[in-house]
Amino acid sequence: MSTRDLLRGLPVLAHEMPPFDPADTPDAPVPLFASWLAGAIDAGVDEPHAMTVSTVDVDGWPDARVLILKDLDAAGWHFATTSTSAKGRQLAANPRLALSFHWREQGRQVRVRGTARPADPDVSRRDFLARPEGSRIATLAGRQSAVLPDRTELDRELAAVRARLAADPDLVAEGHTVYTVAPETVEFWQADRERRHVRLRYRRAATGWERELLWP
DSSP states (O other): OOHHHHHHTSOOSOSOOOOOOTTSOOSSHHHHHHHHHHHHHHTTOSSTTEEEEEEEOTTSOEEEEEEEOOEEETTEEEEEEETTSHHHHHHHHOOEEEEEEEEGGGTEEEEEEEEEEEOOHHHHHHHHHTSOHHHHHHHHHOOTTSOOSOHHHHHHHHHHHHHHHHHOTTOOOTTEEEEEEEEEEEEEEEOOTTSOOEEEEEEEETTEEEEEEEOO
16 A cells, blocks of 8 residues: 555544634634633643744744643743754744644644744743753753764763752753744634634734634
8 A cells, every 4th residue: 555545544534523613702812722722631632732833944944843832821822942942043033933733632723823032031940940850951951953973972961960950959041931922813723524614813903803714
């Protein structure tokens, strides 16, 4: 069997999915997202706070990776990374980005397009100290995305950082940054087995948020 035939034989949208009435939605996207996120958590979706963060480098090449949503409030969506990492450097040059959430079990996607701004340094510091030890050690080791000549070098660096952290539990990685994504558009996509998908887009306007239905 060819890869094409294998892929075409896989089921798509073959499970039960929740209803979505776009007429019964709030005036702003954040409350609706919070409701969908809570629904995903209640439904047992695996890692519902995982999202794809897409940026663009200085040459115009797109980049995407999966990160964890740290917070959600009236200001927008929050995530953390190192400012000296590839994505941190890309955001410094071009703060426009996209976030994508996919809750397969519910046939739902949310697409956010907006601008990322660094949060207050104290927010970033508190976020770092609240991380699990393994995550803090990995971040303190630094050099994310740099070429690694040998895995033993990584092991040595992690061991050295572990010792530093044991001696100073309040050690914070330089460059650890929480970013706040202020949205310009937010699209909610609800799948339908008959392909009558529901797409509702919020678009920021001078007077607030405008809502519009899109063709599937």
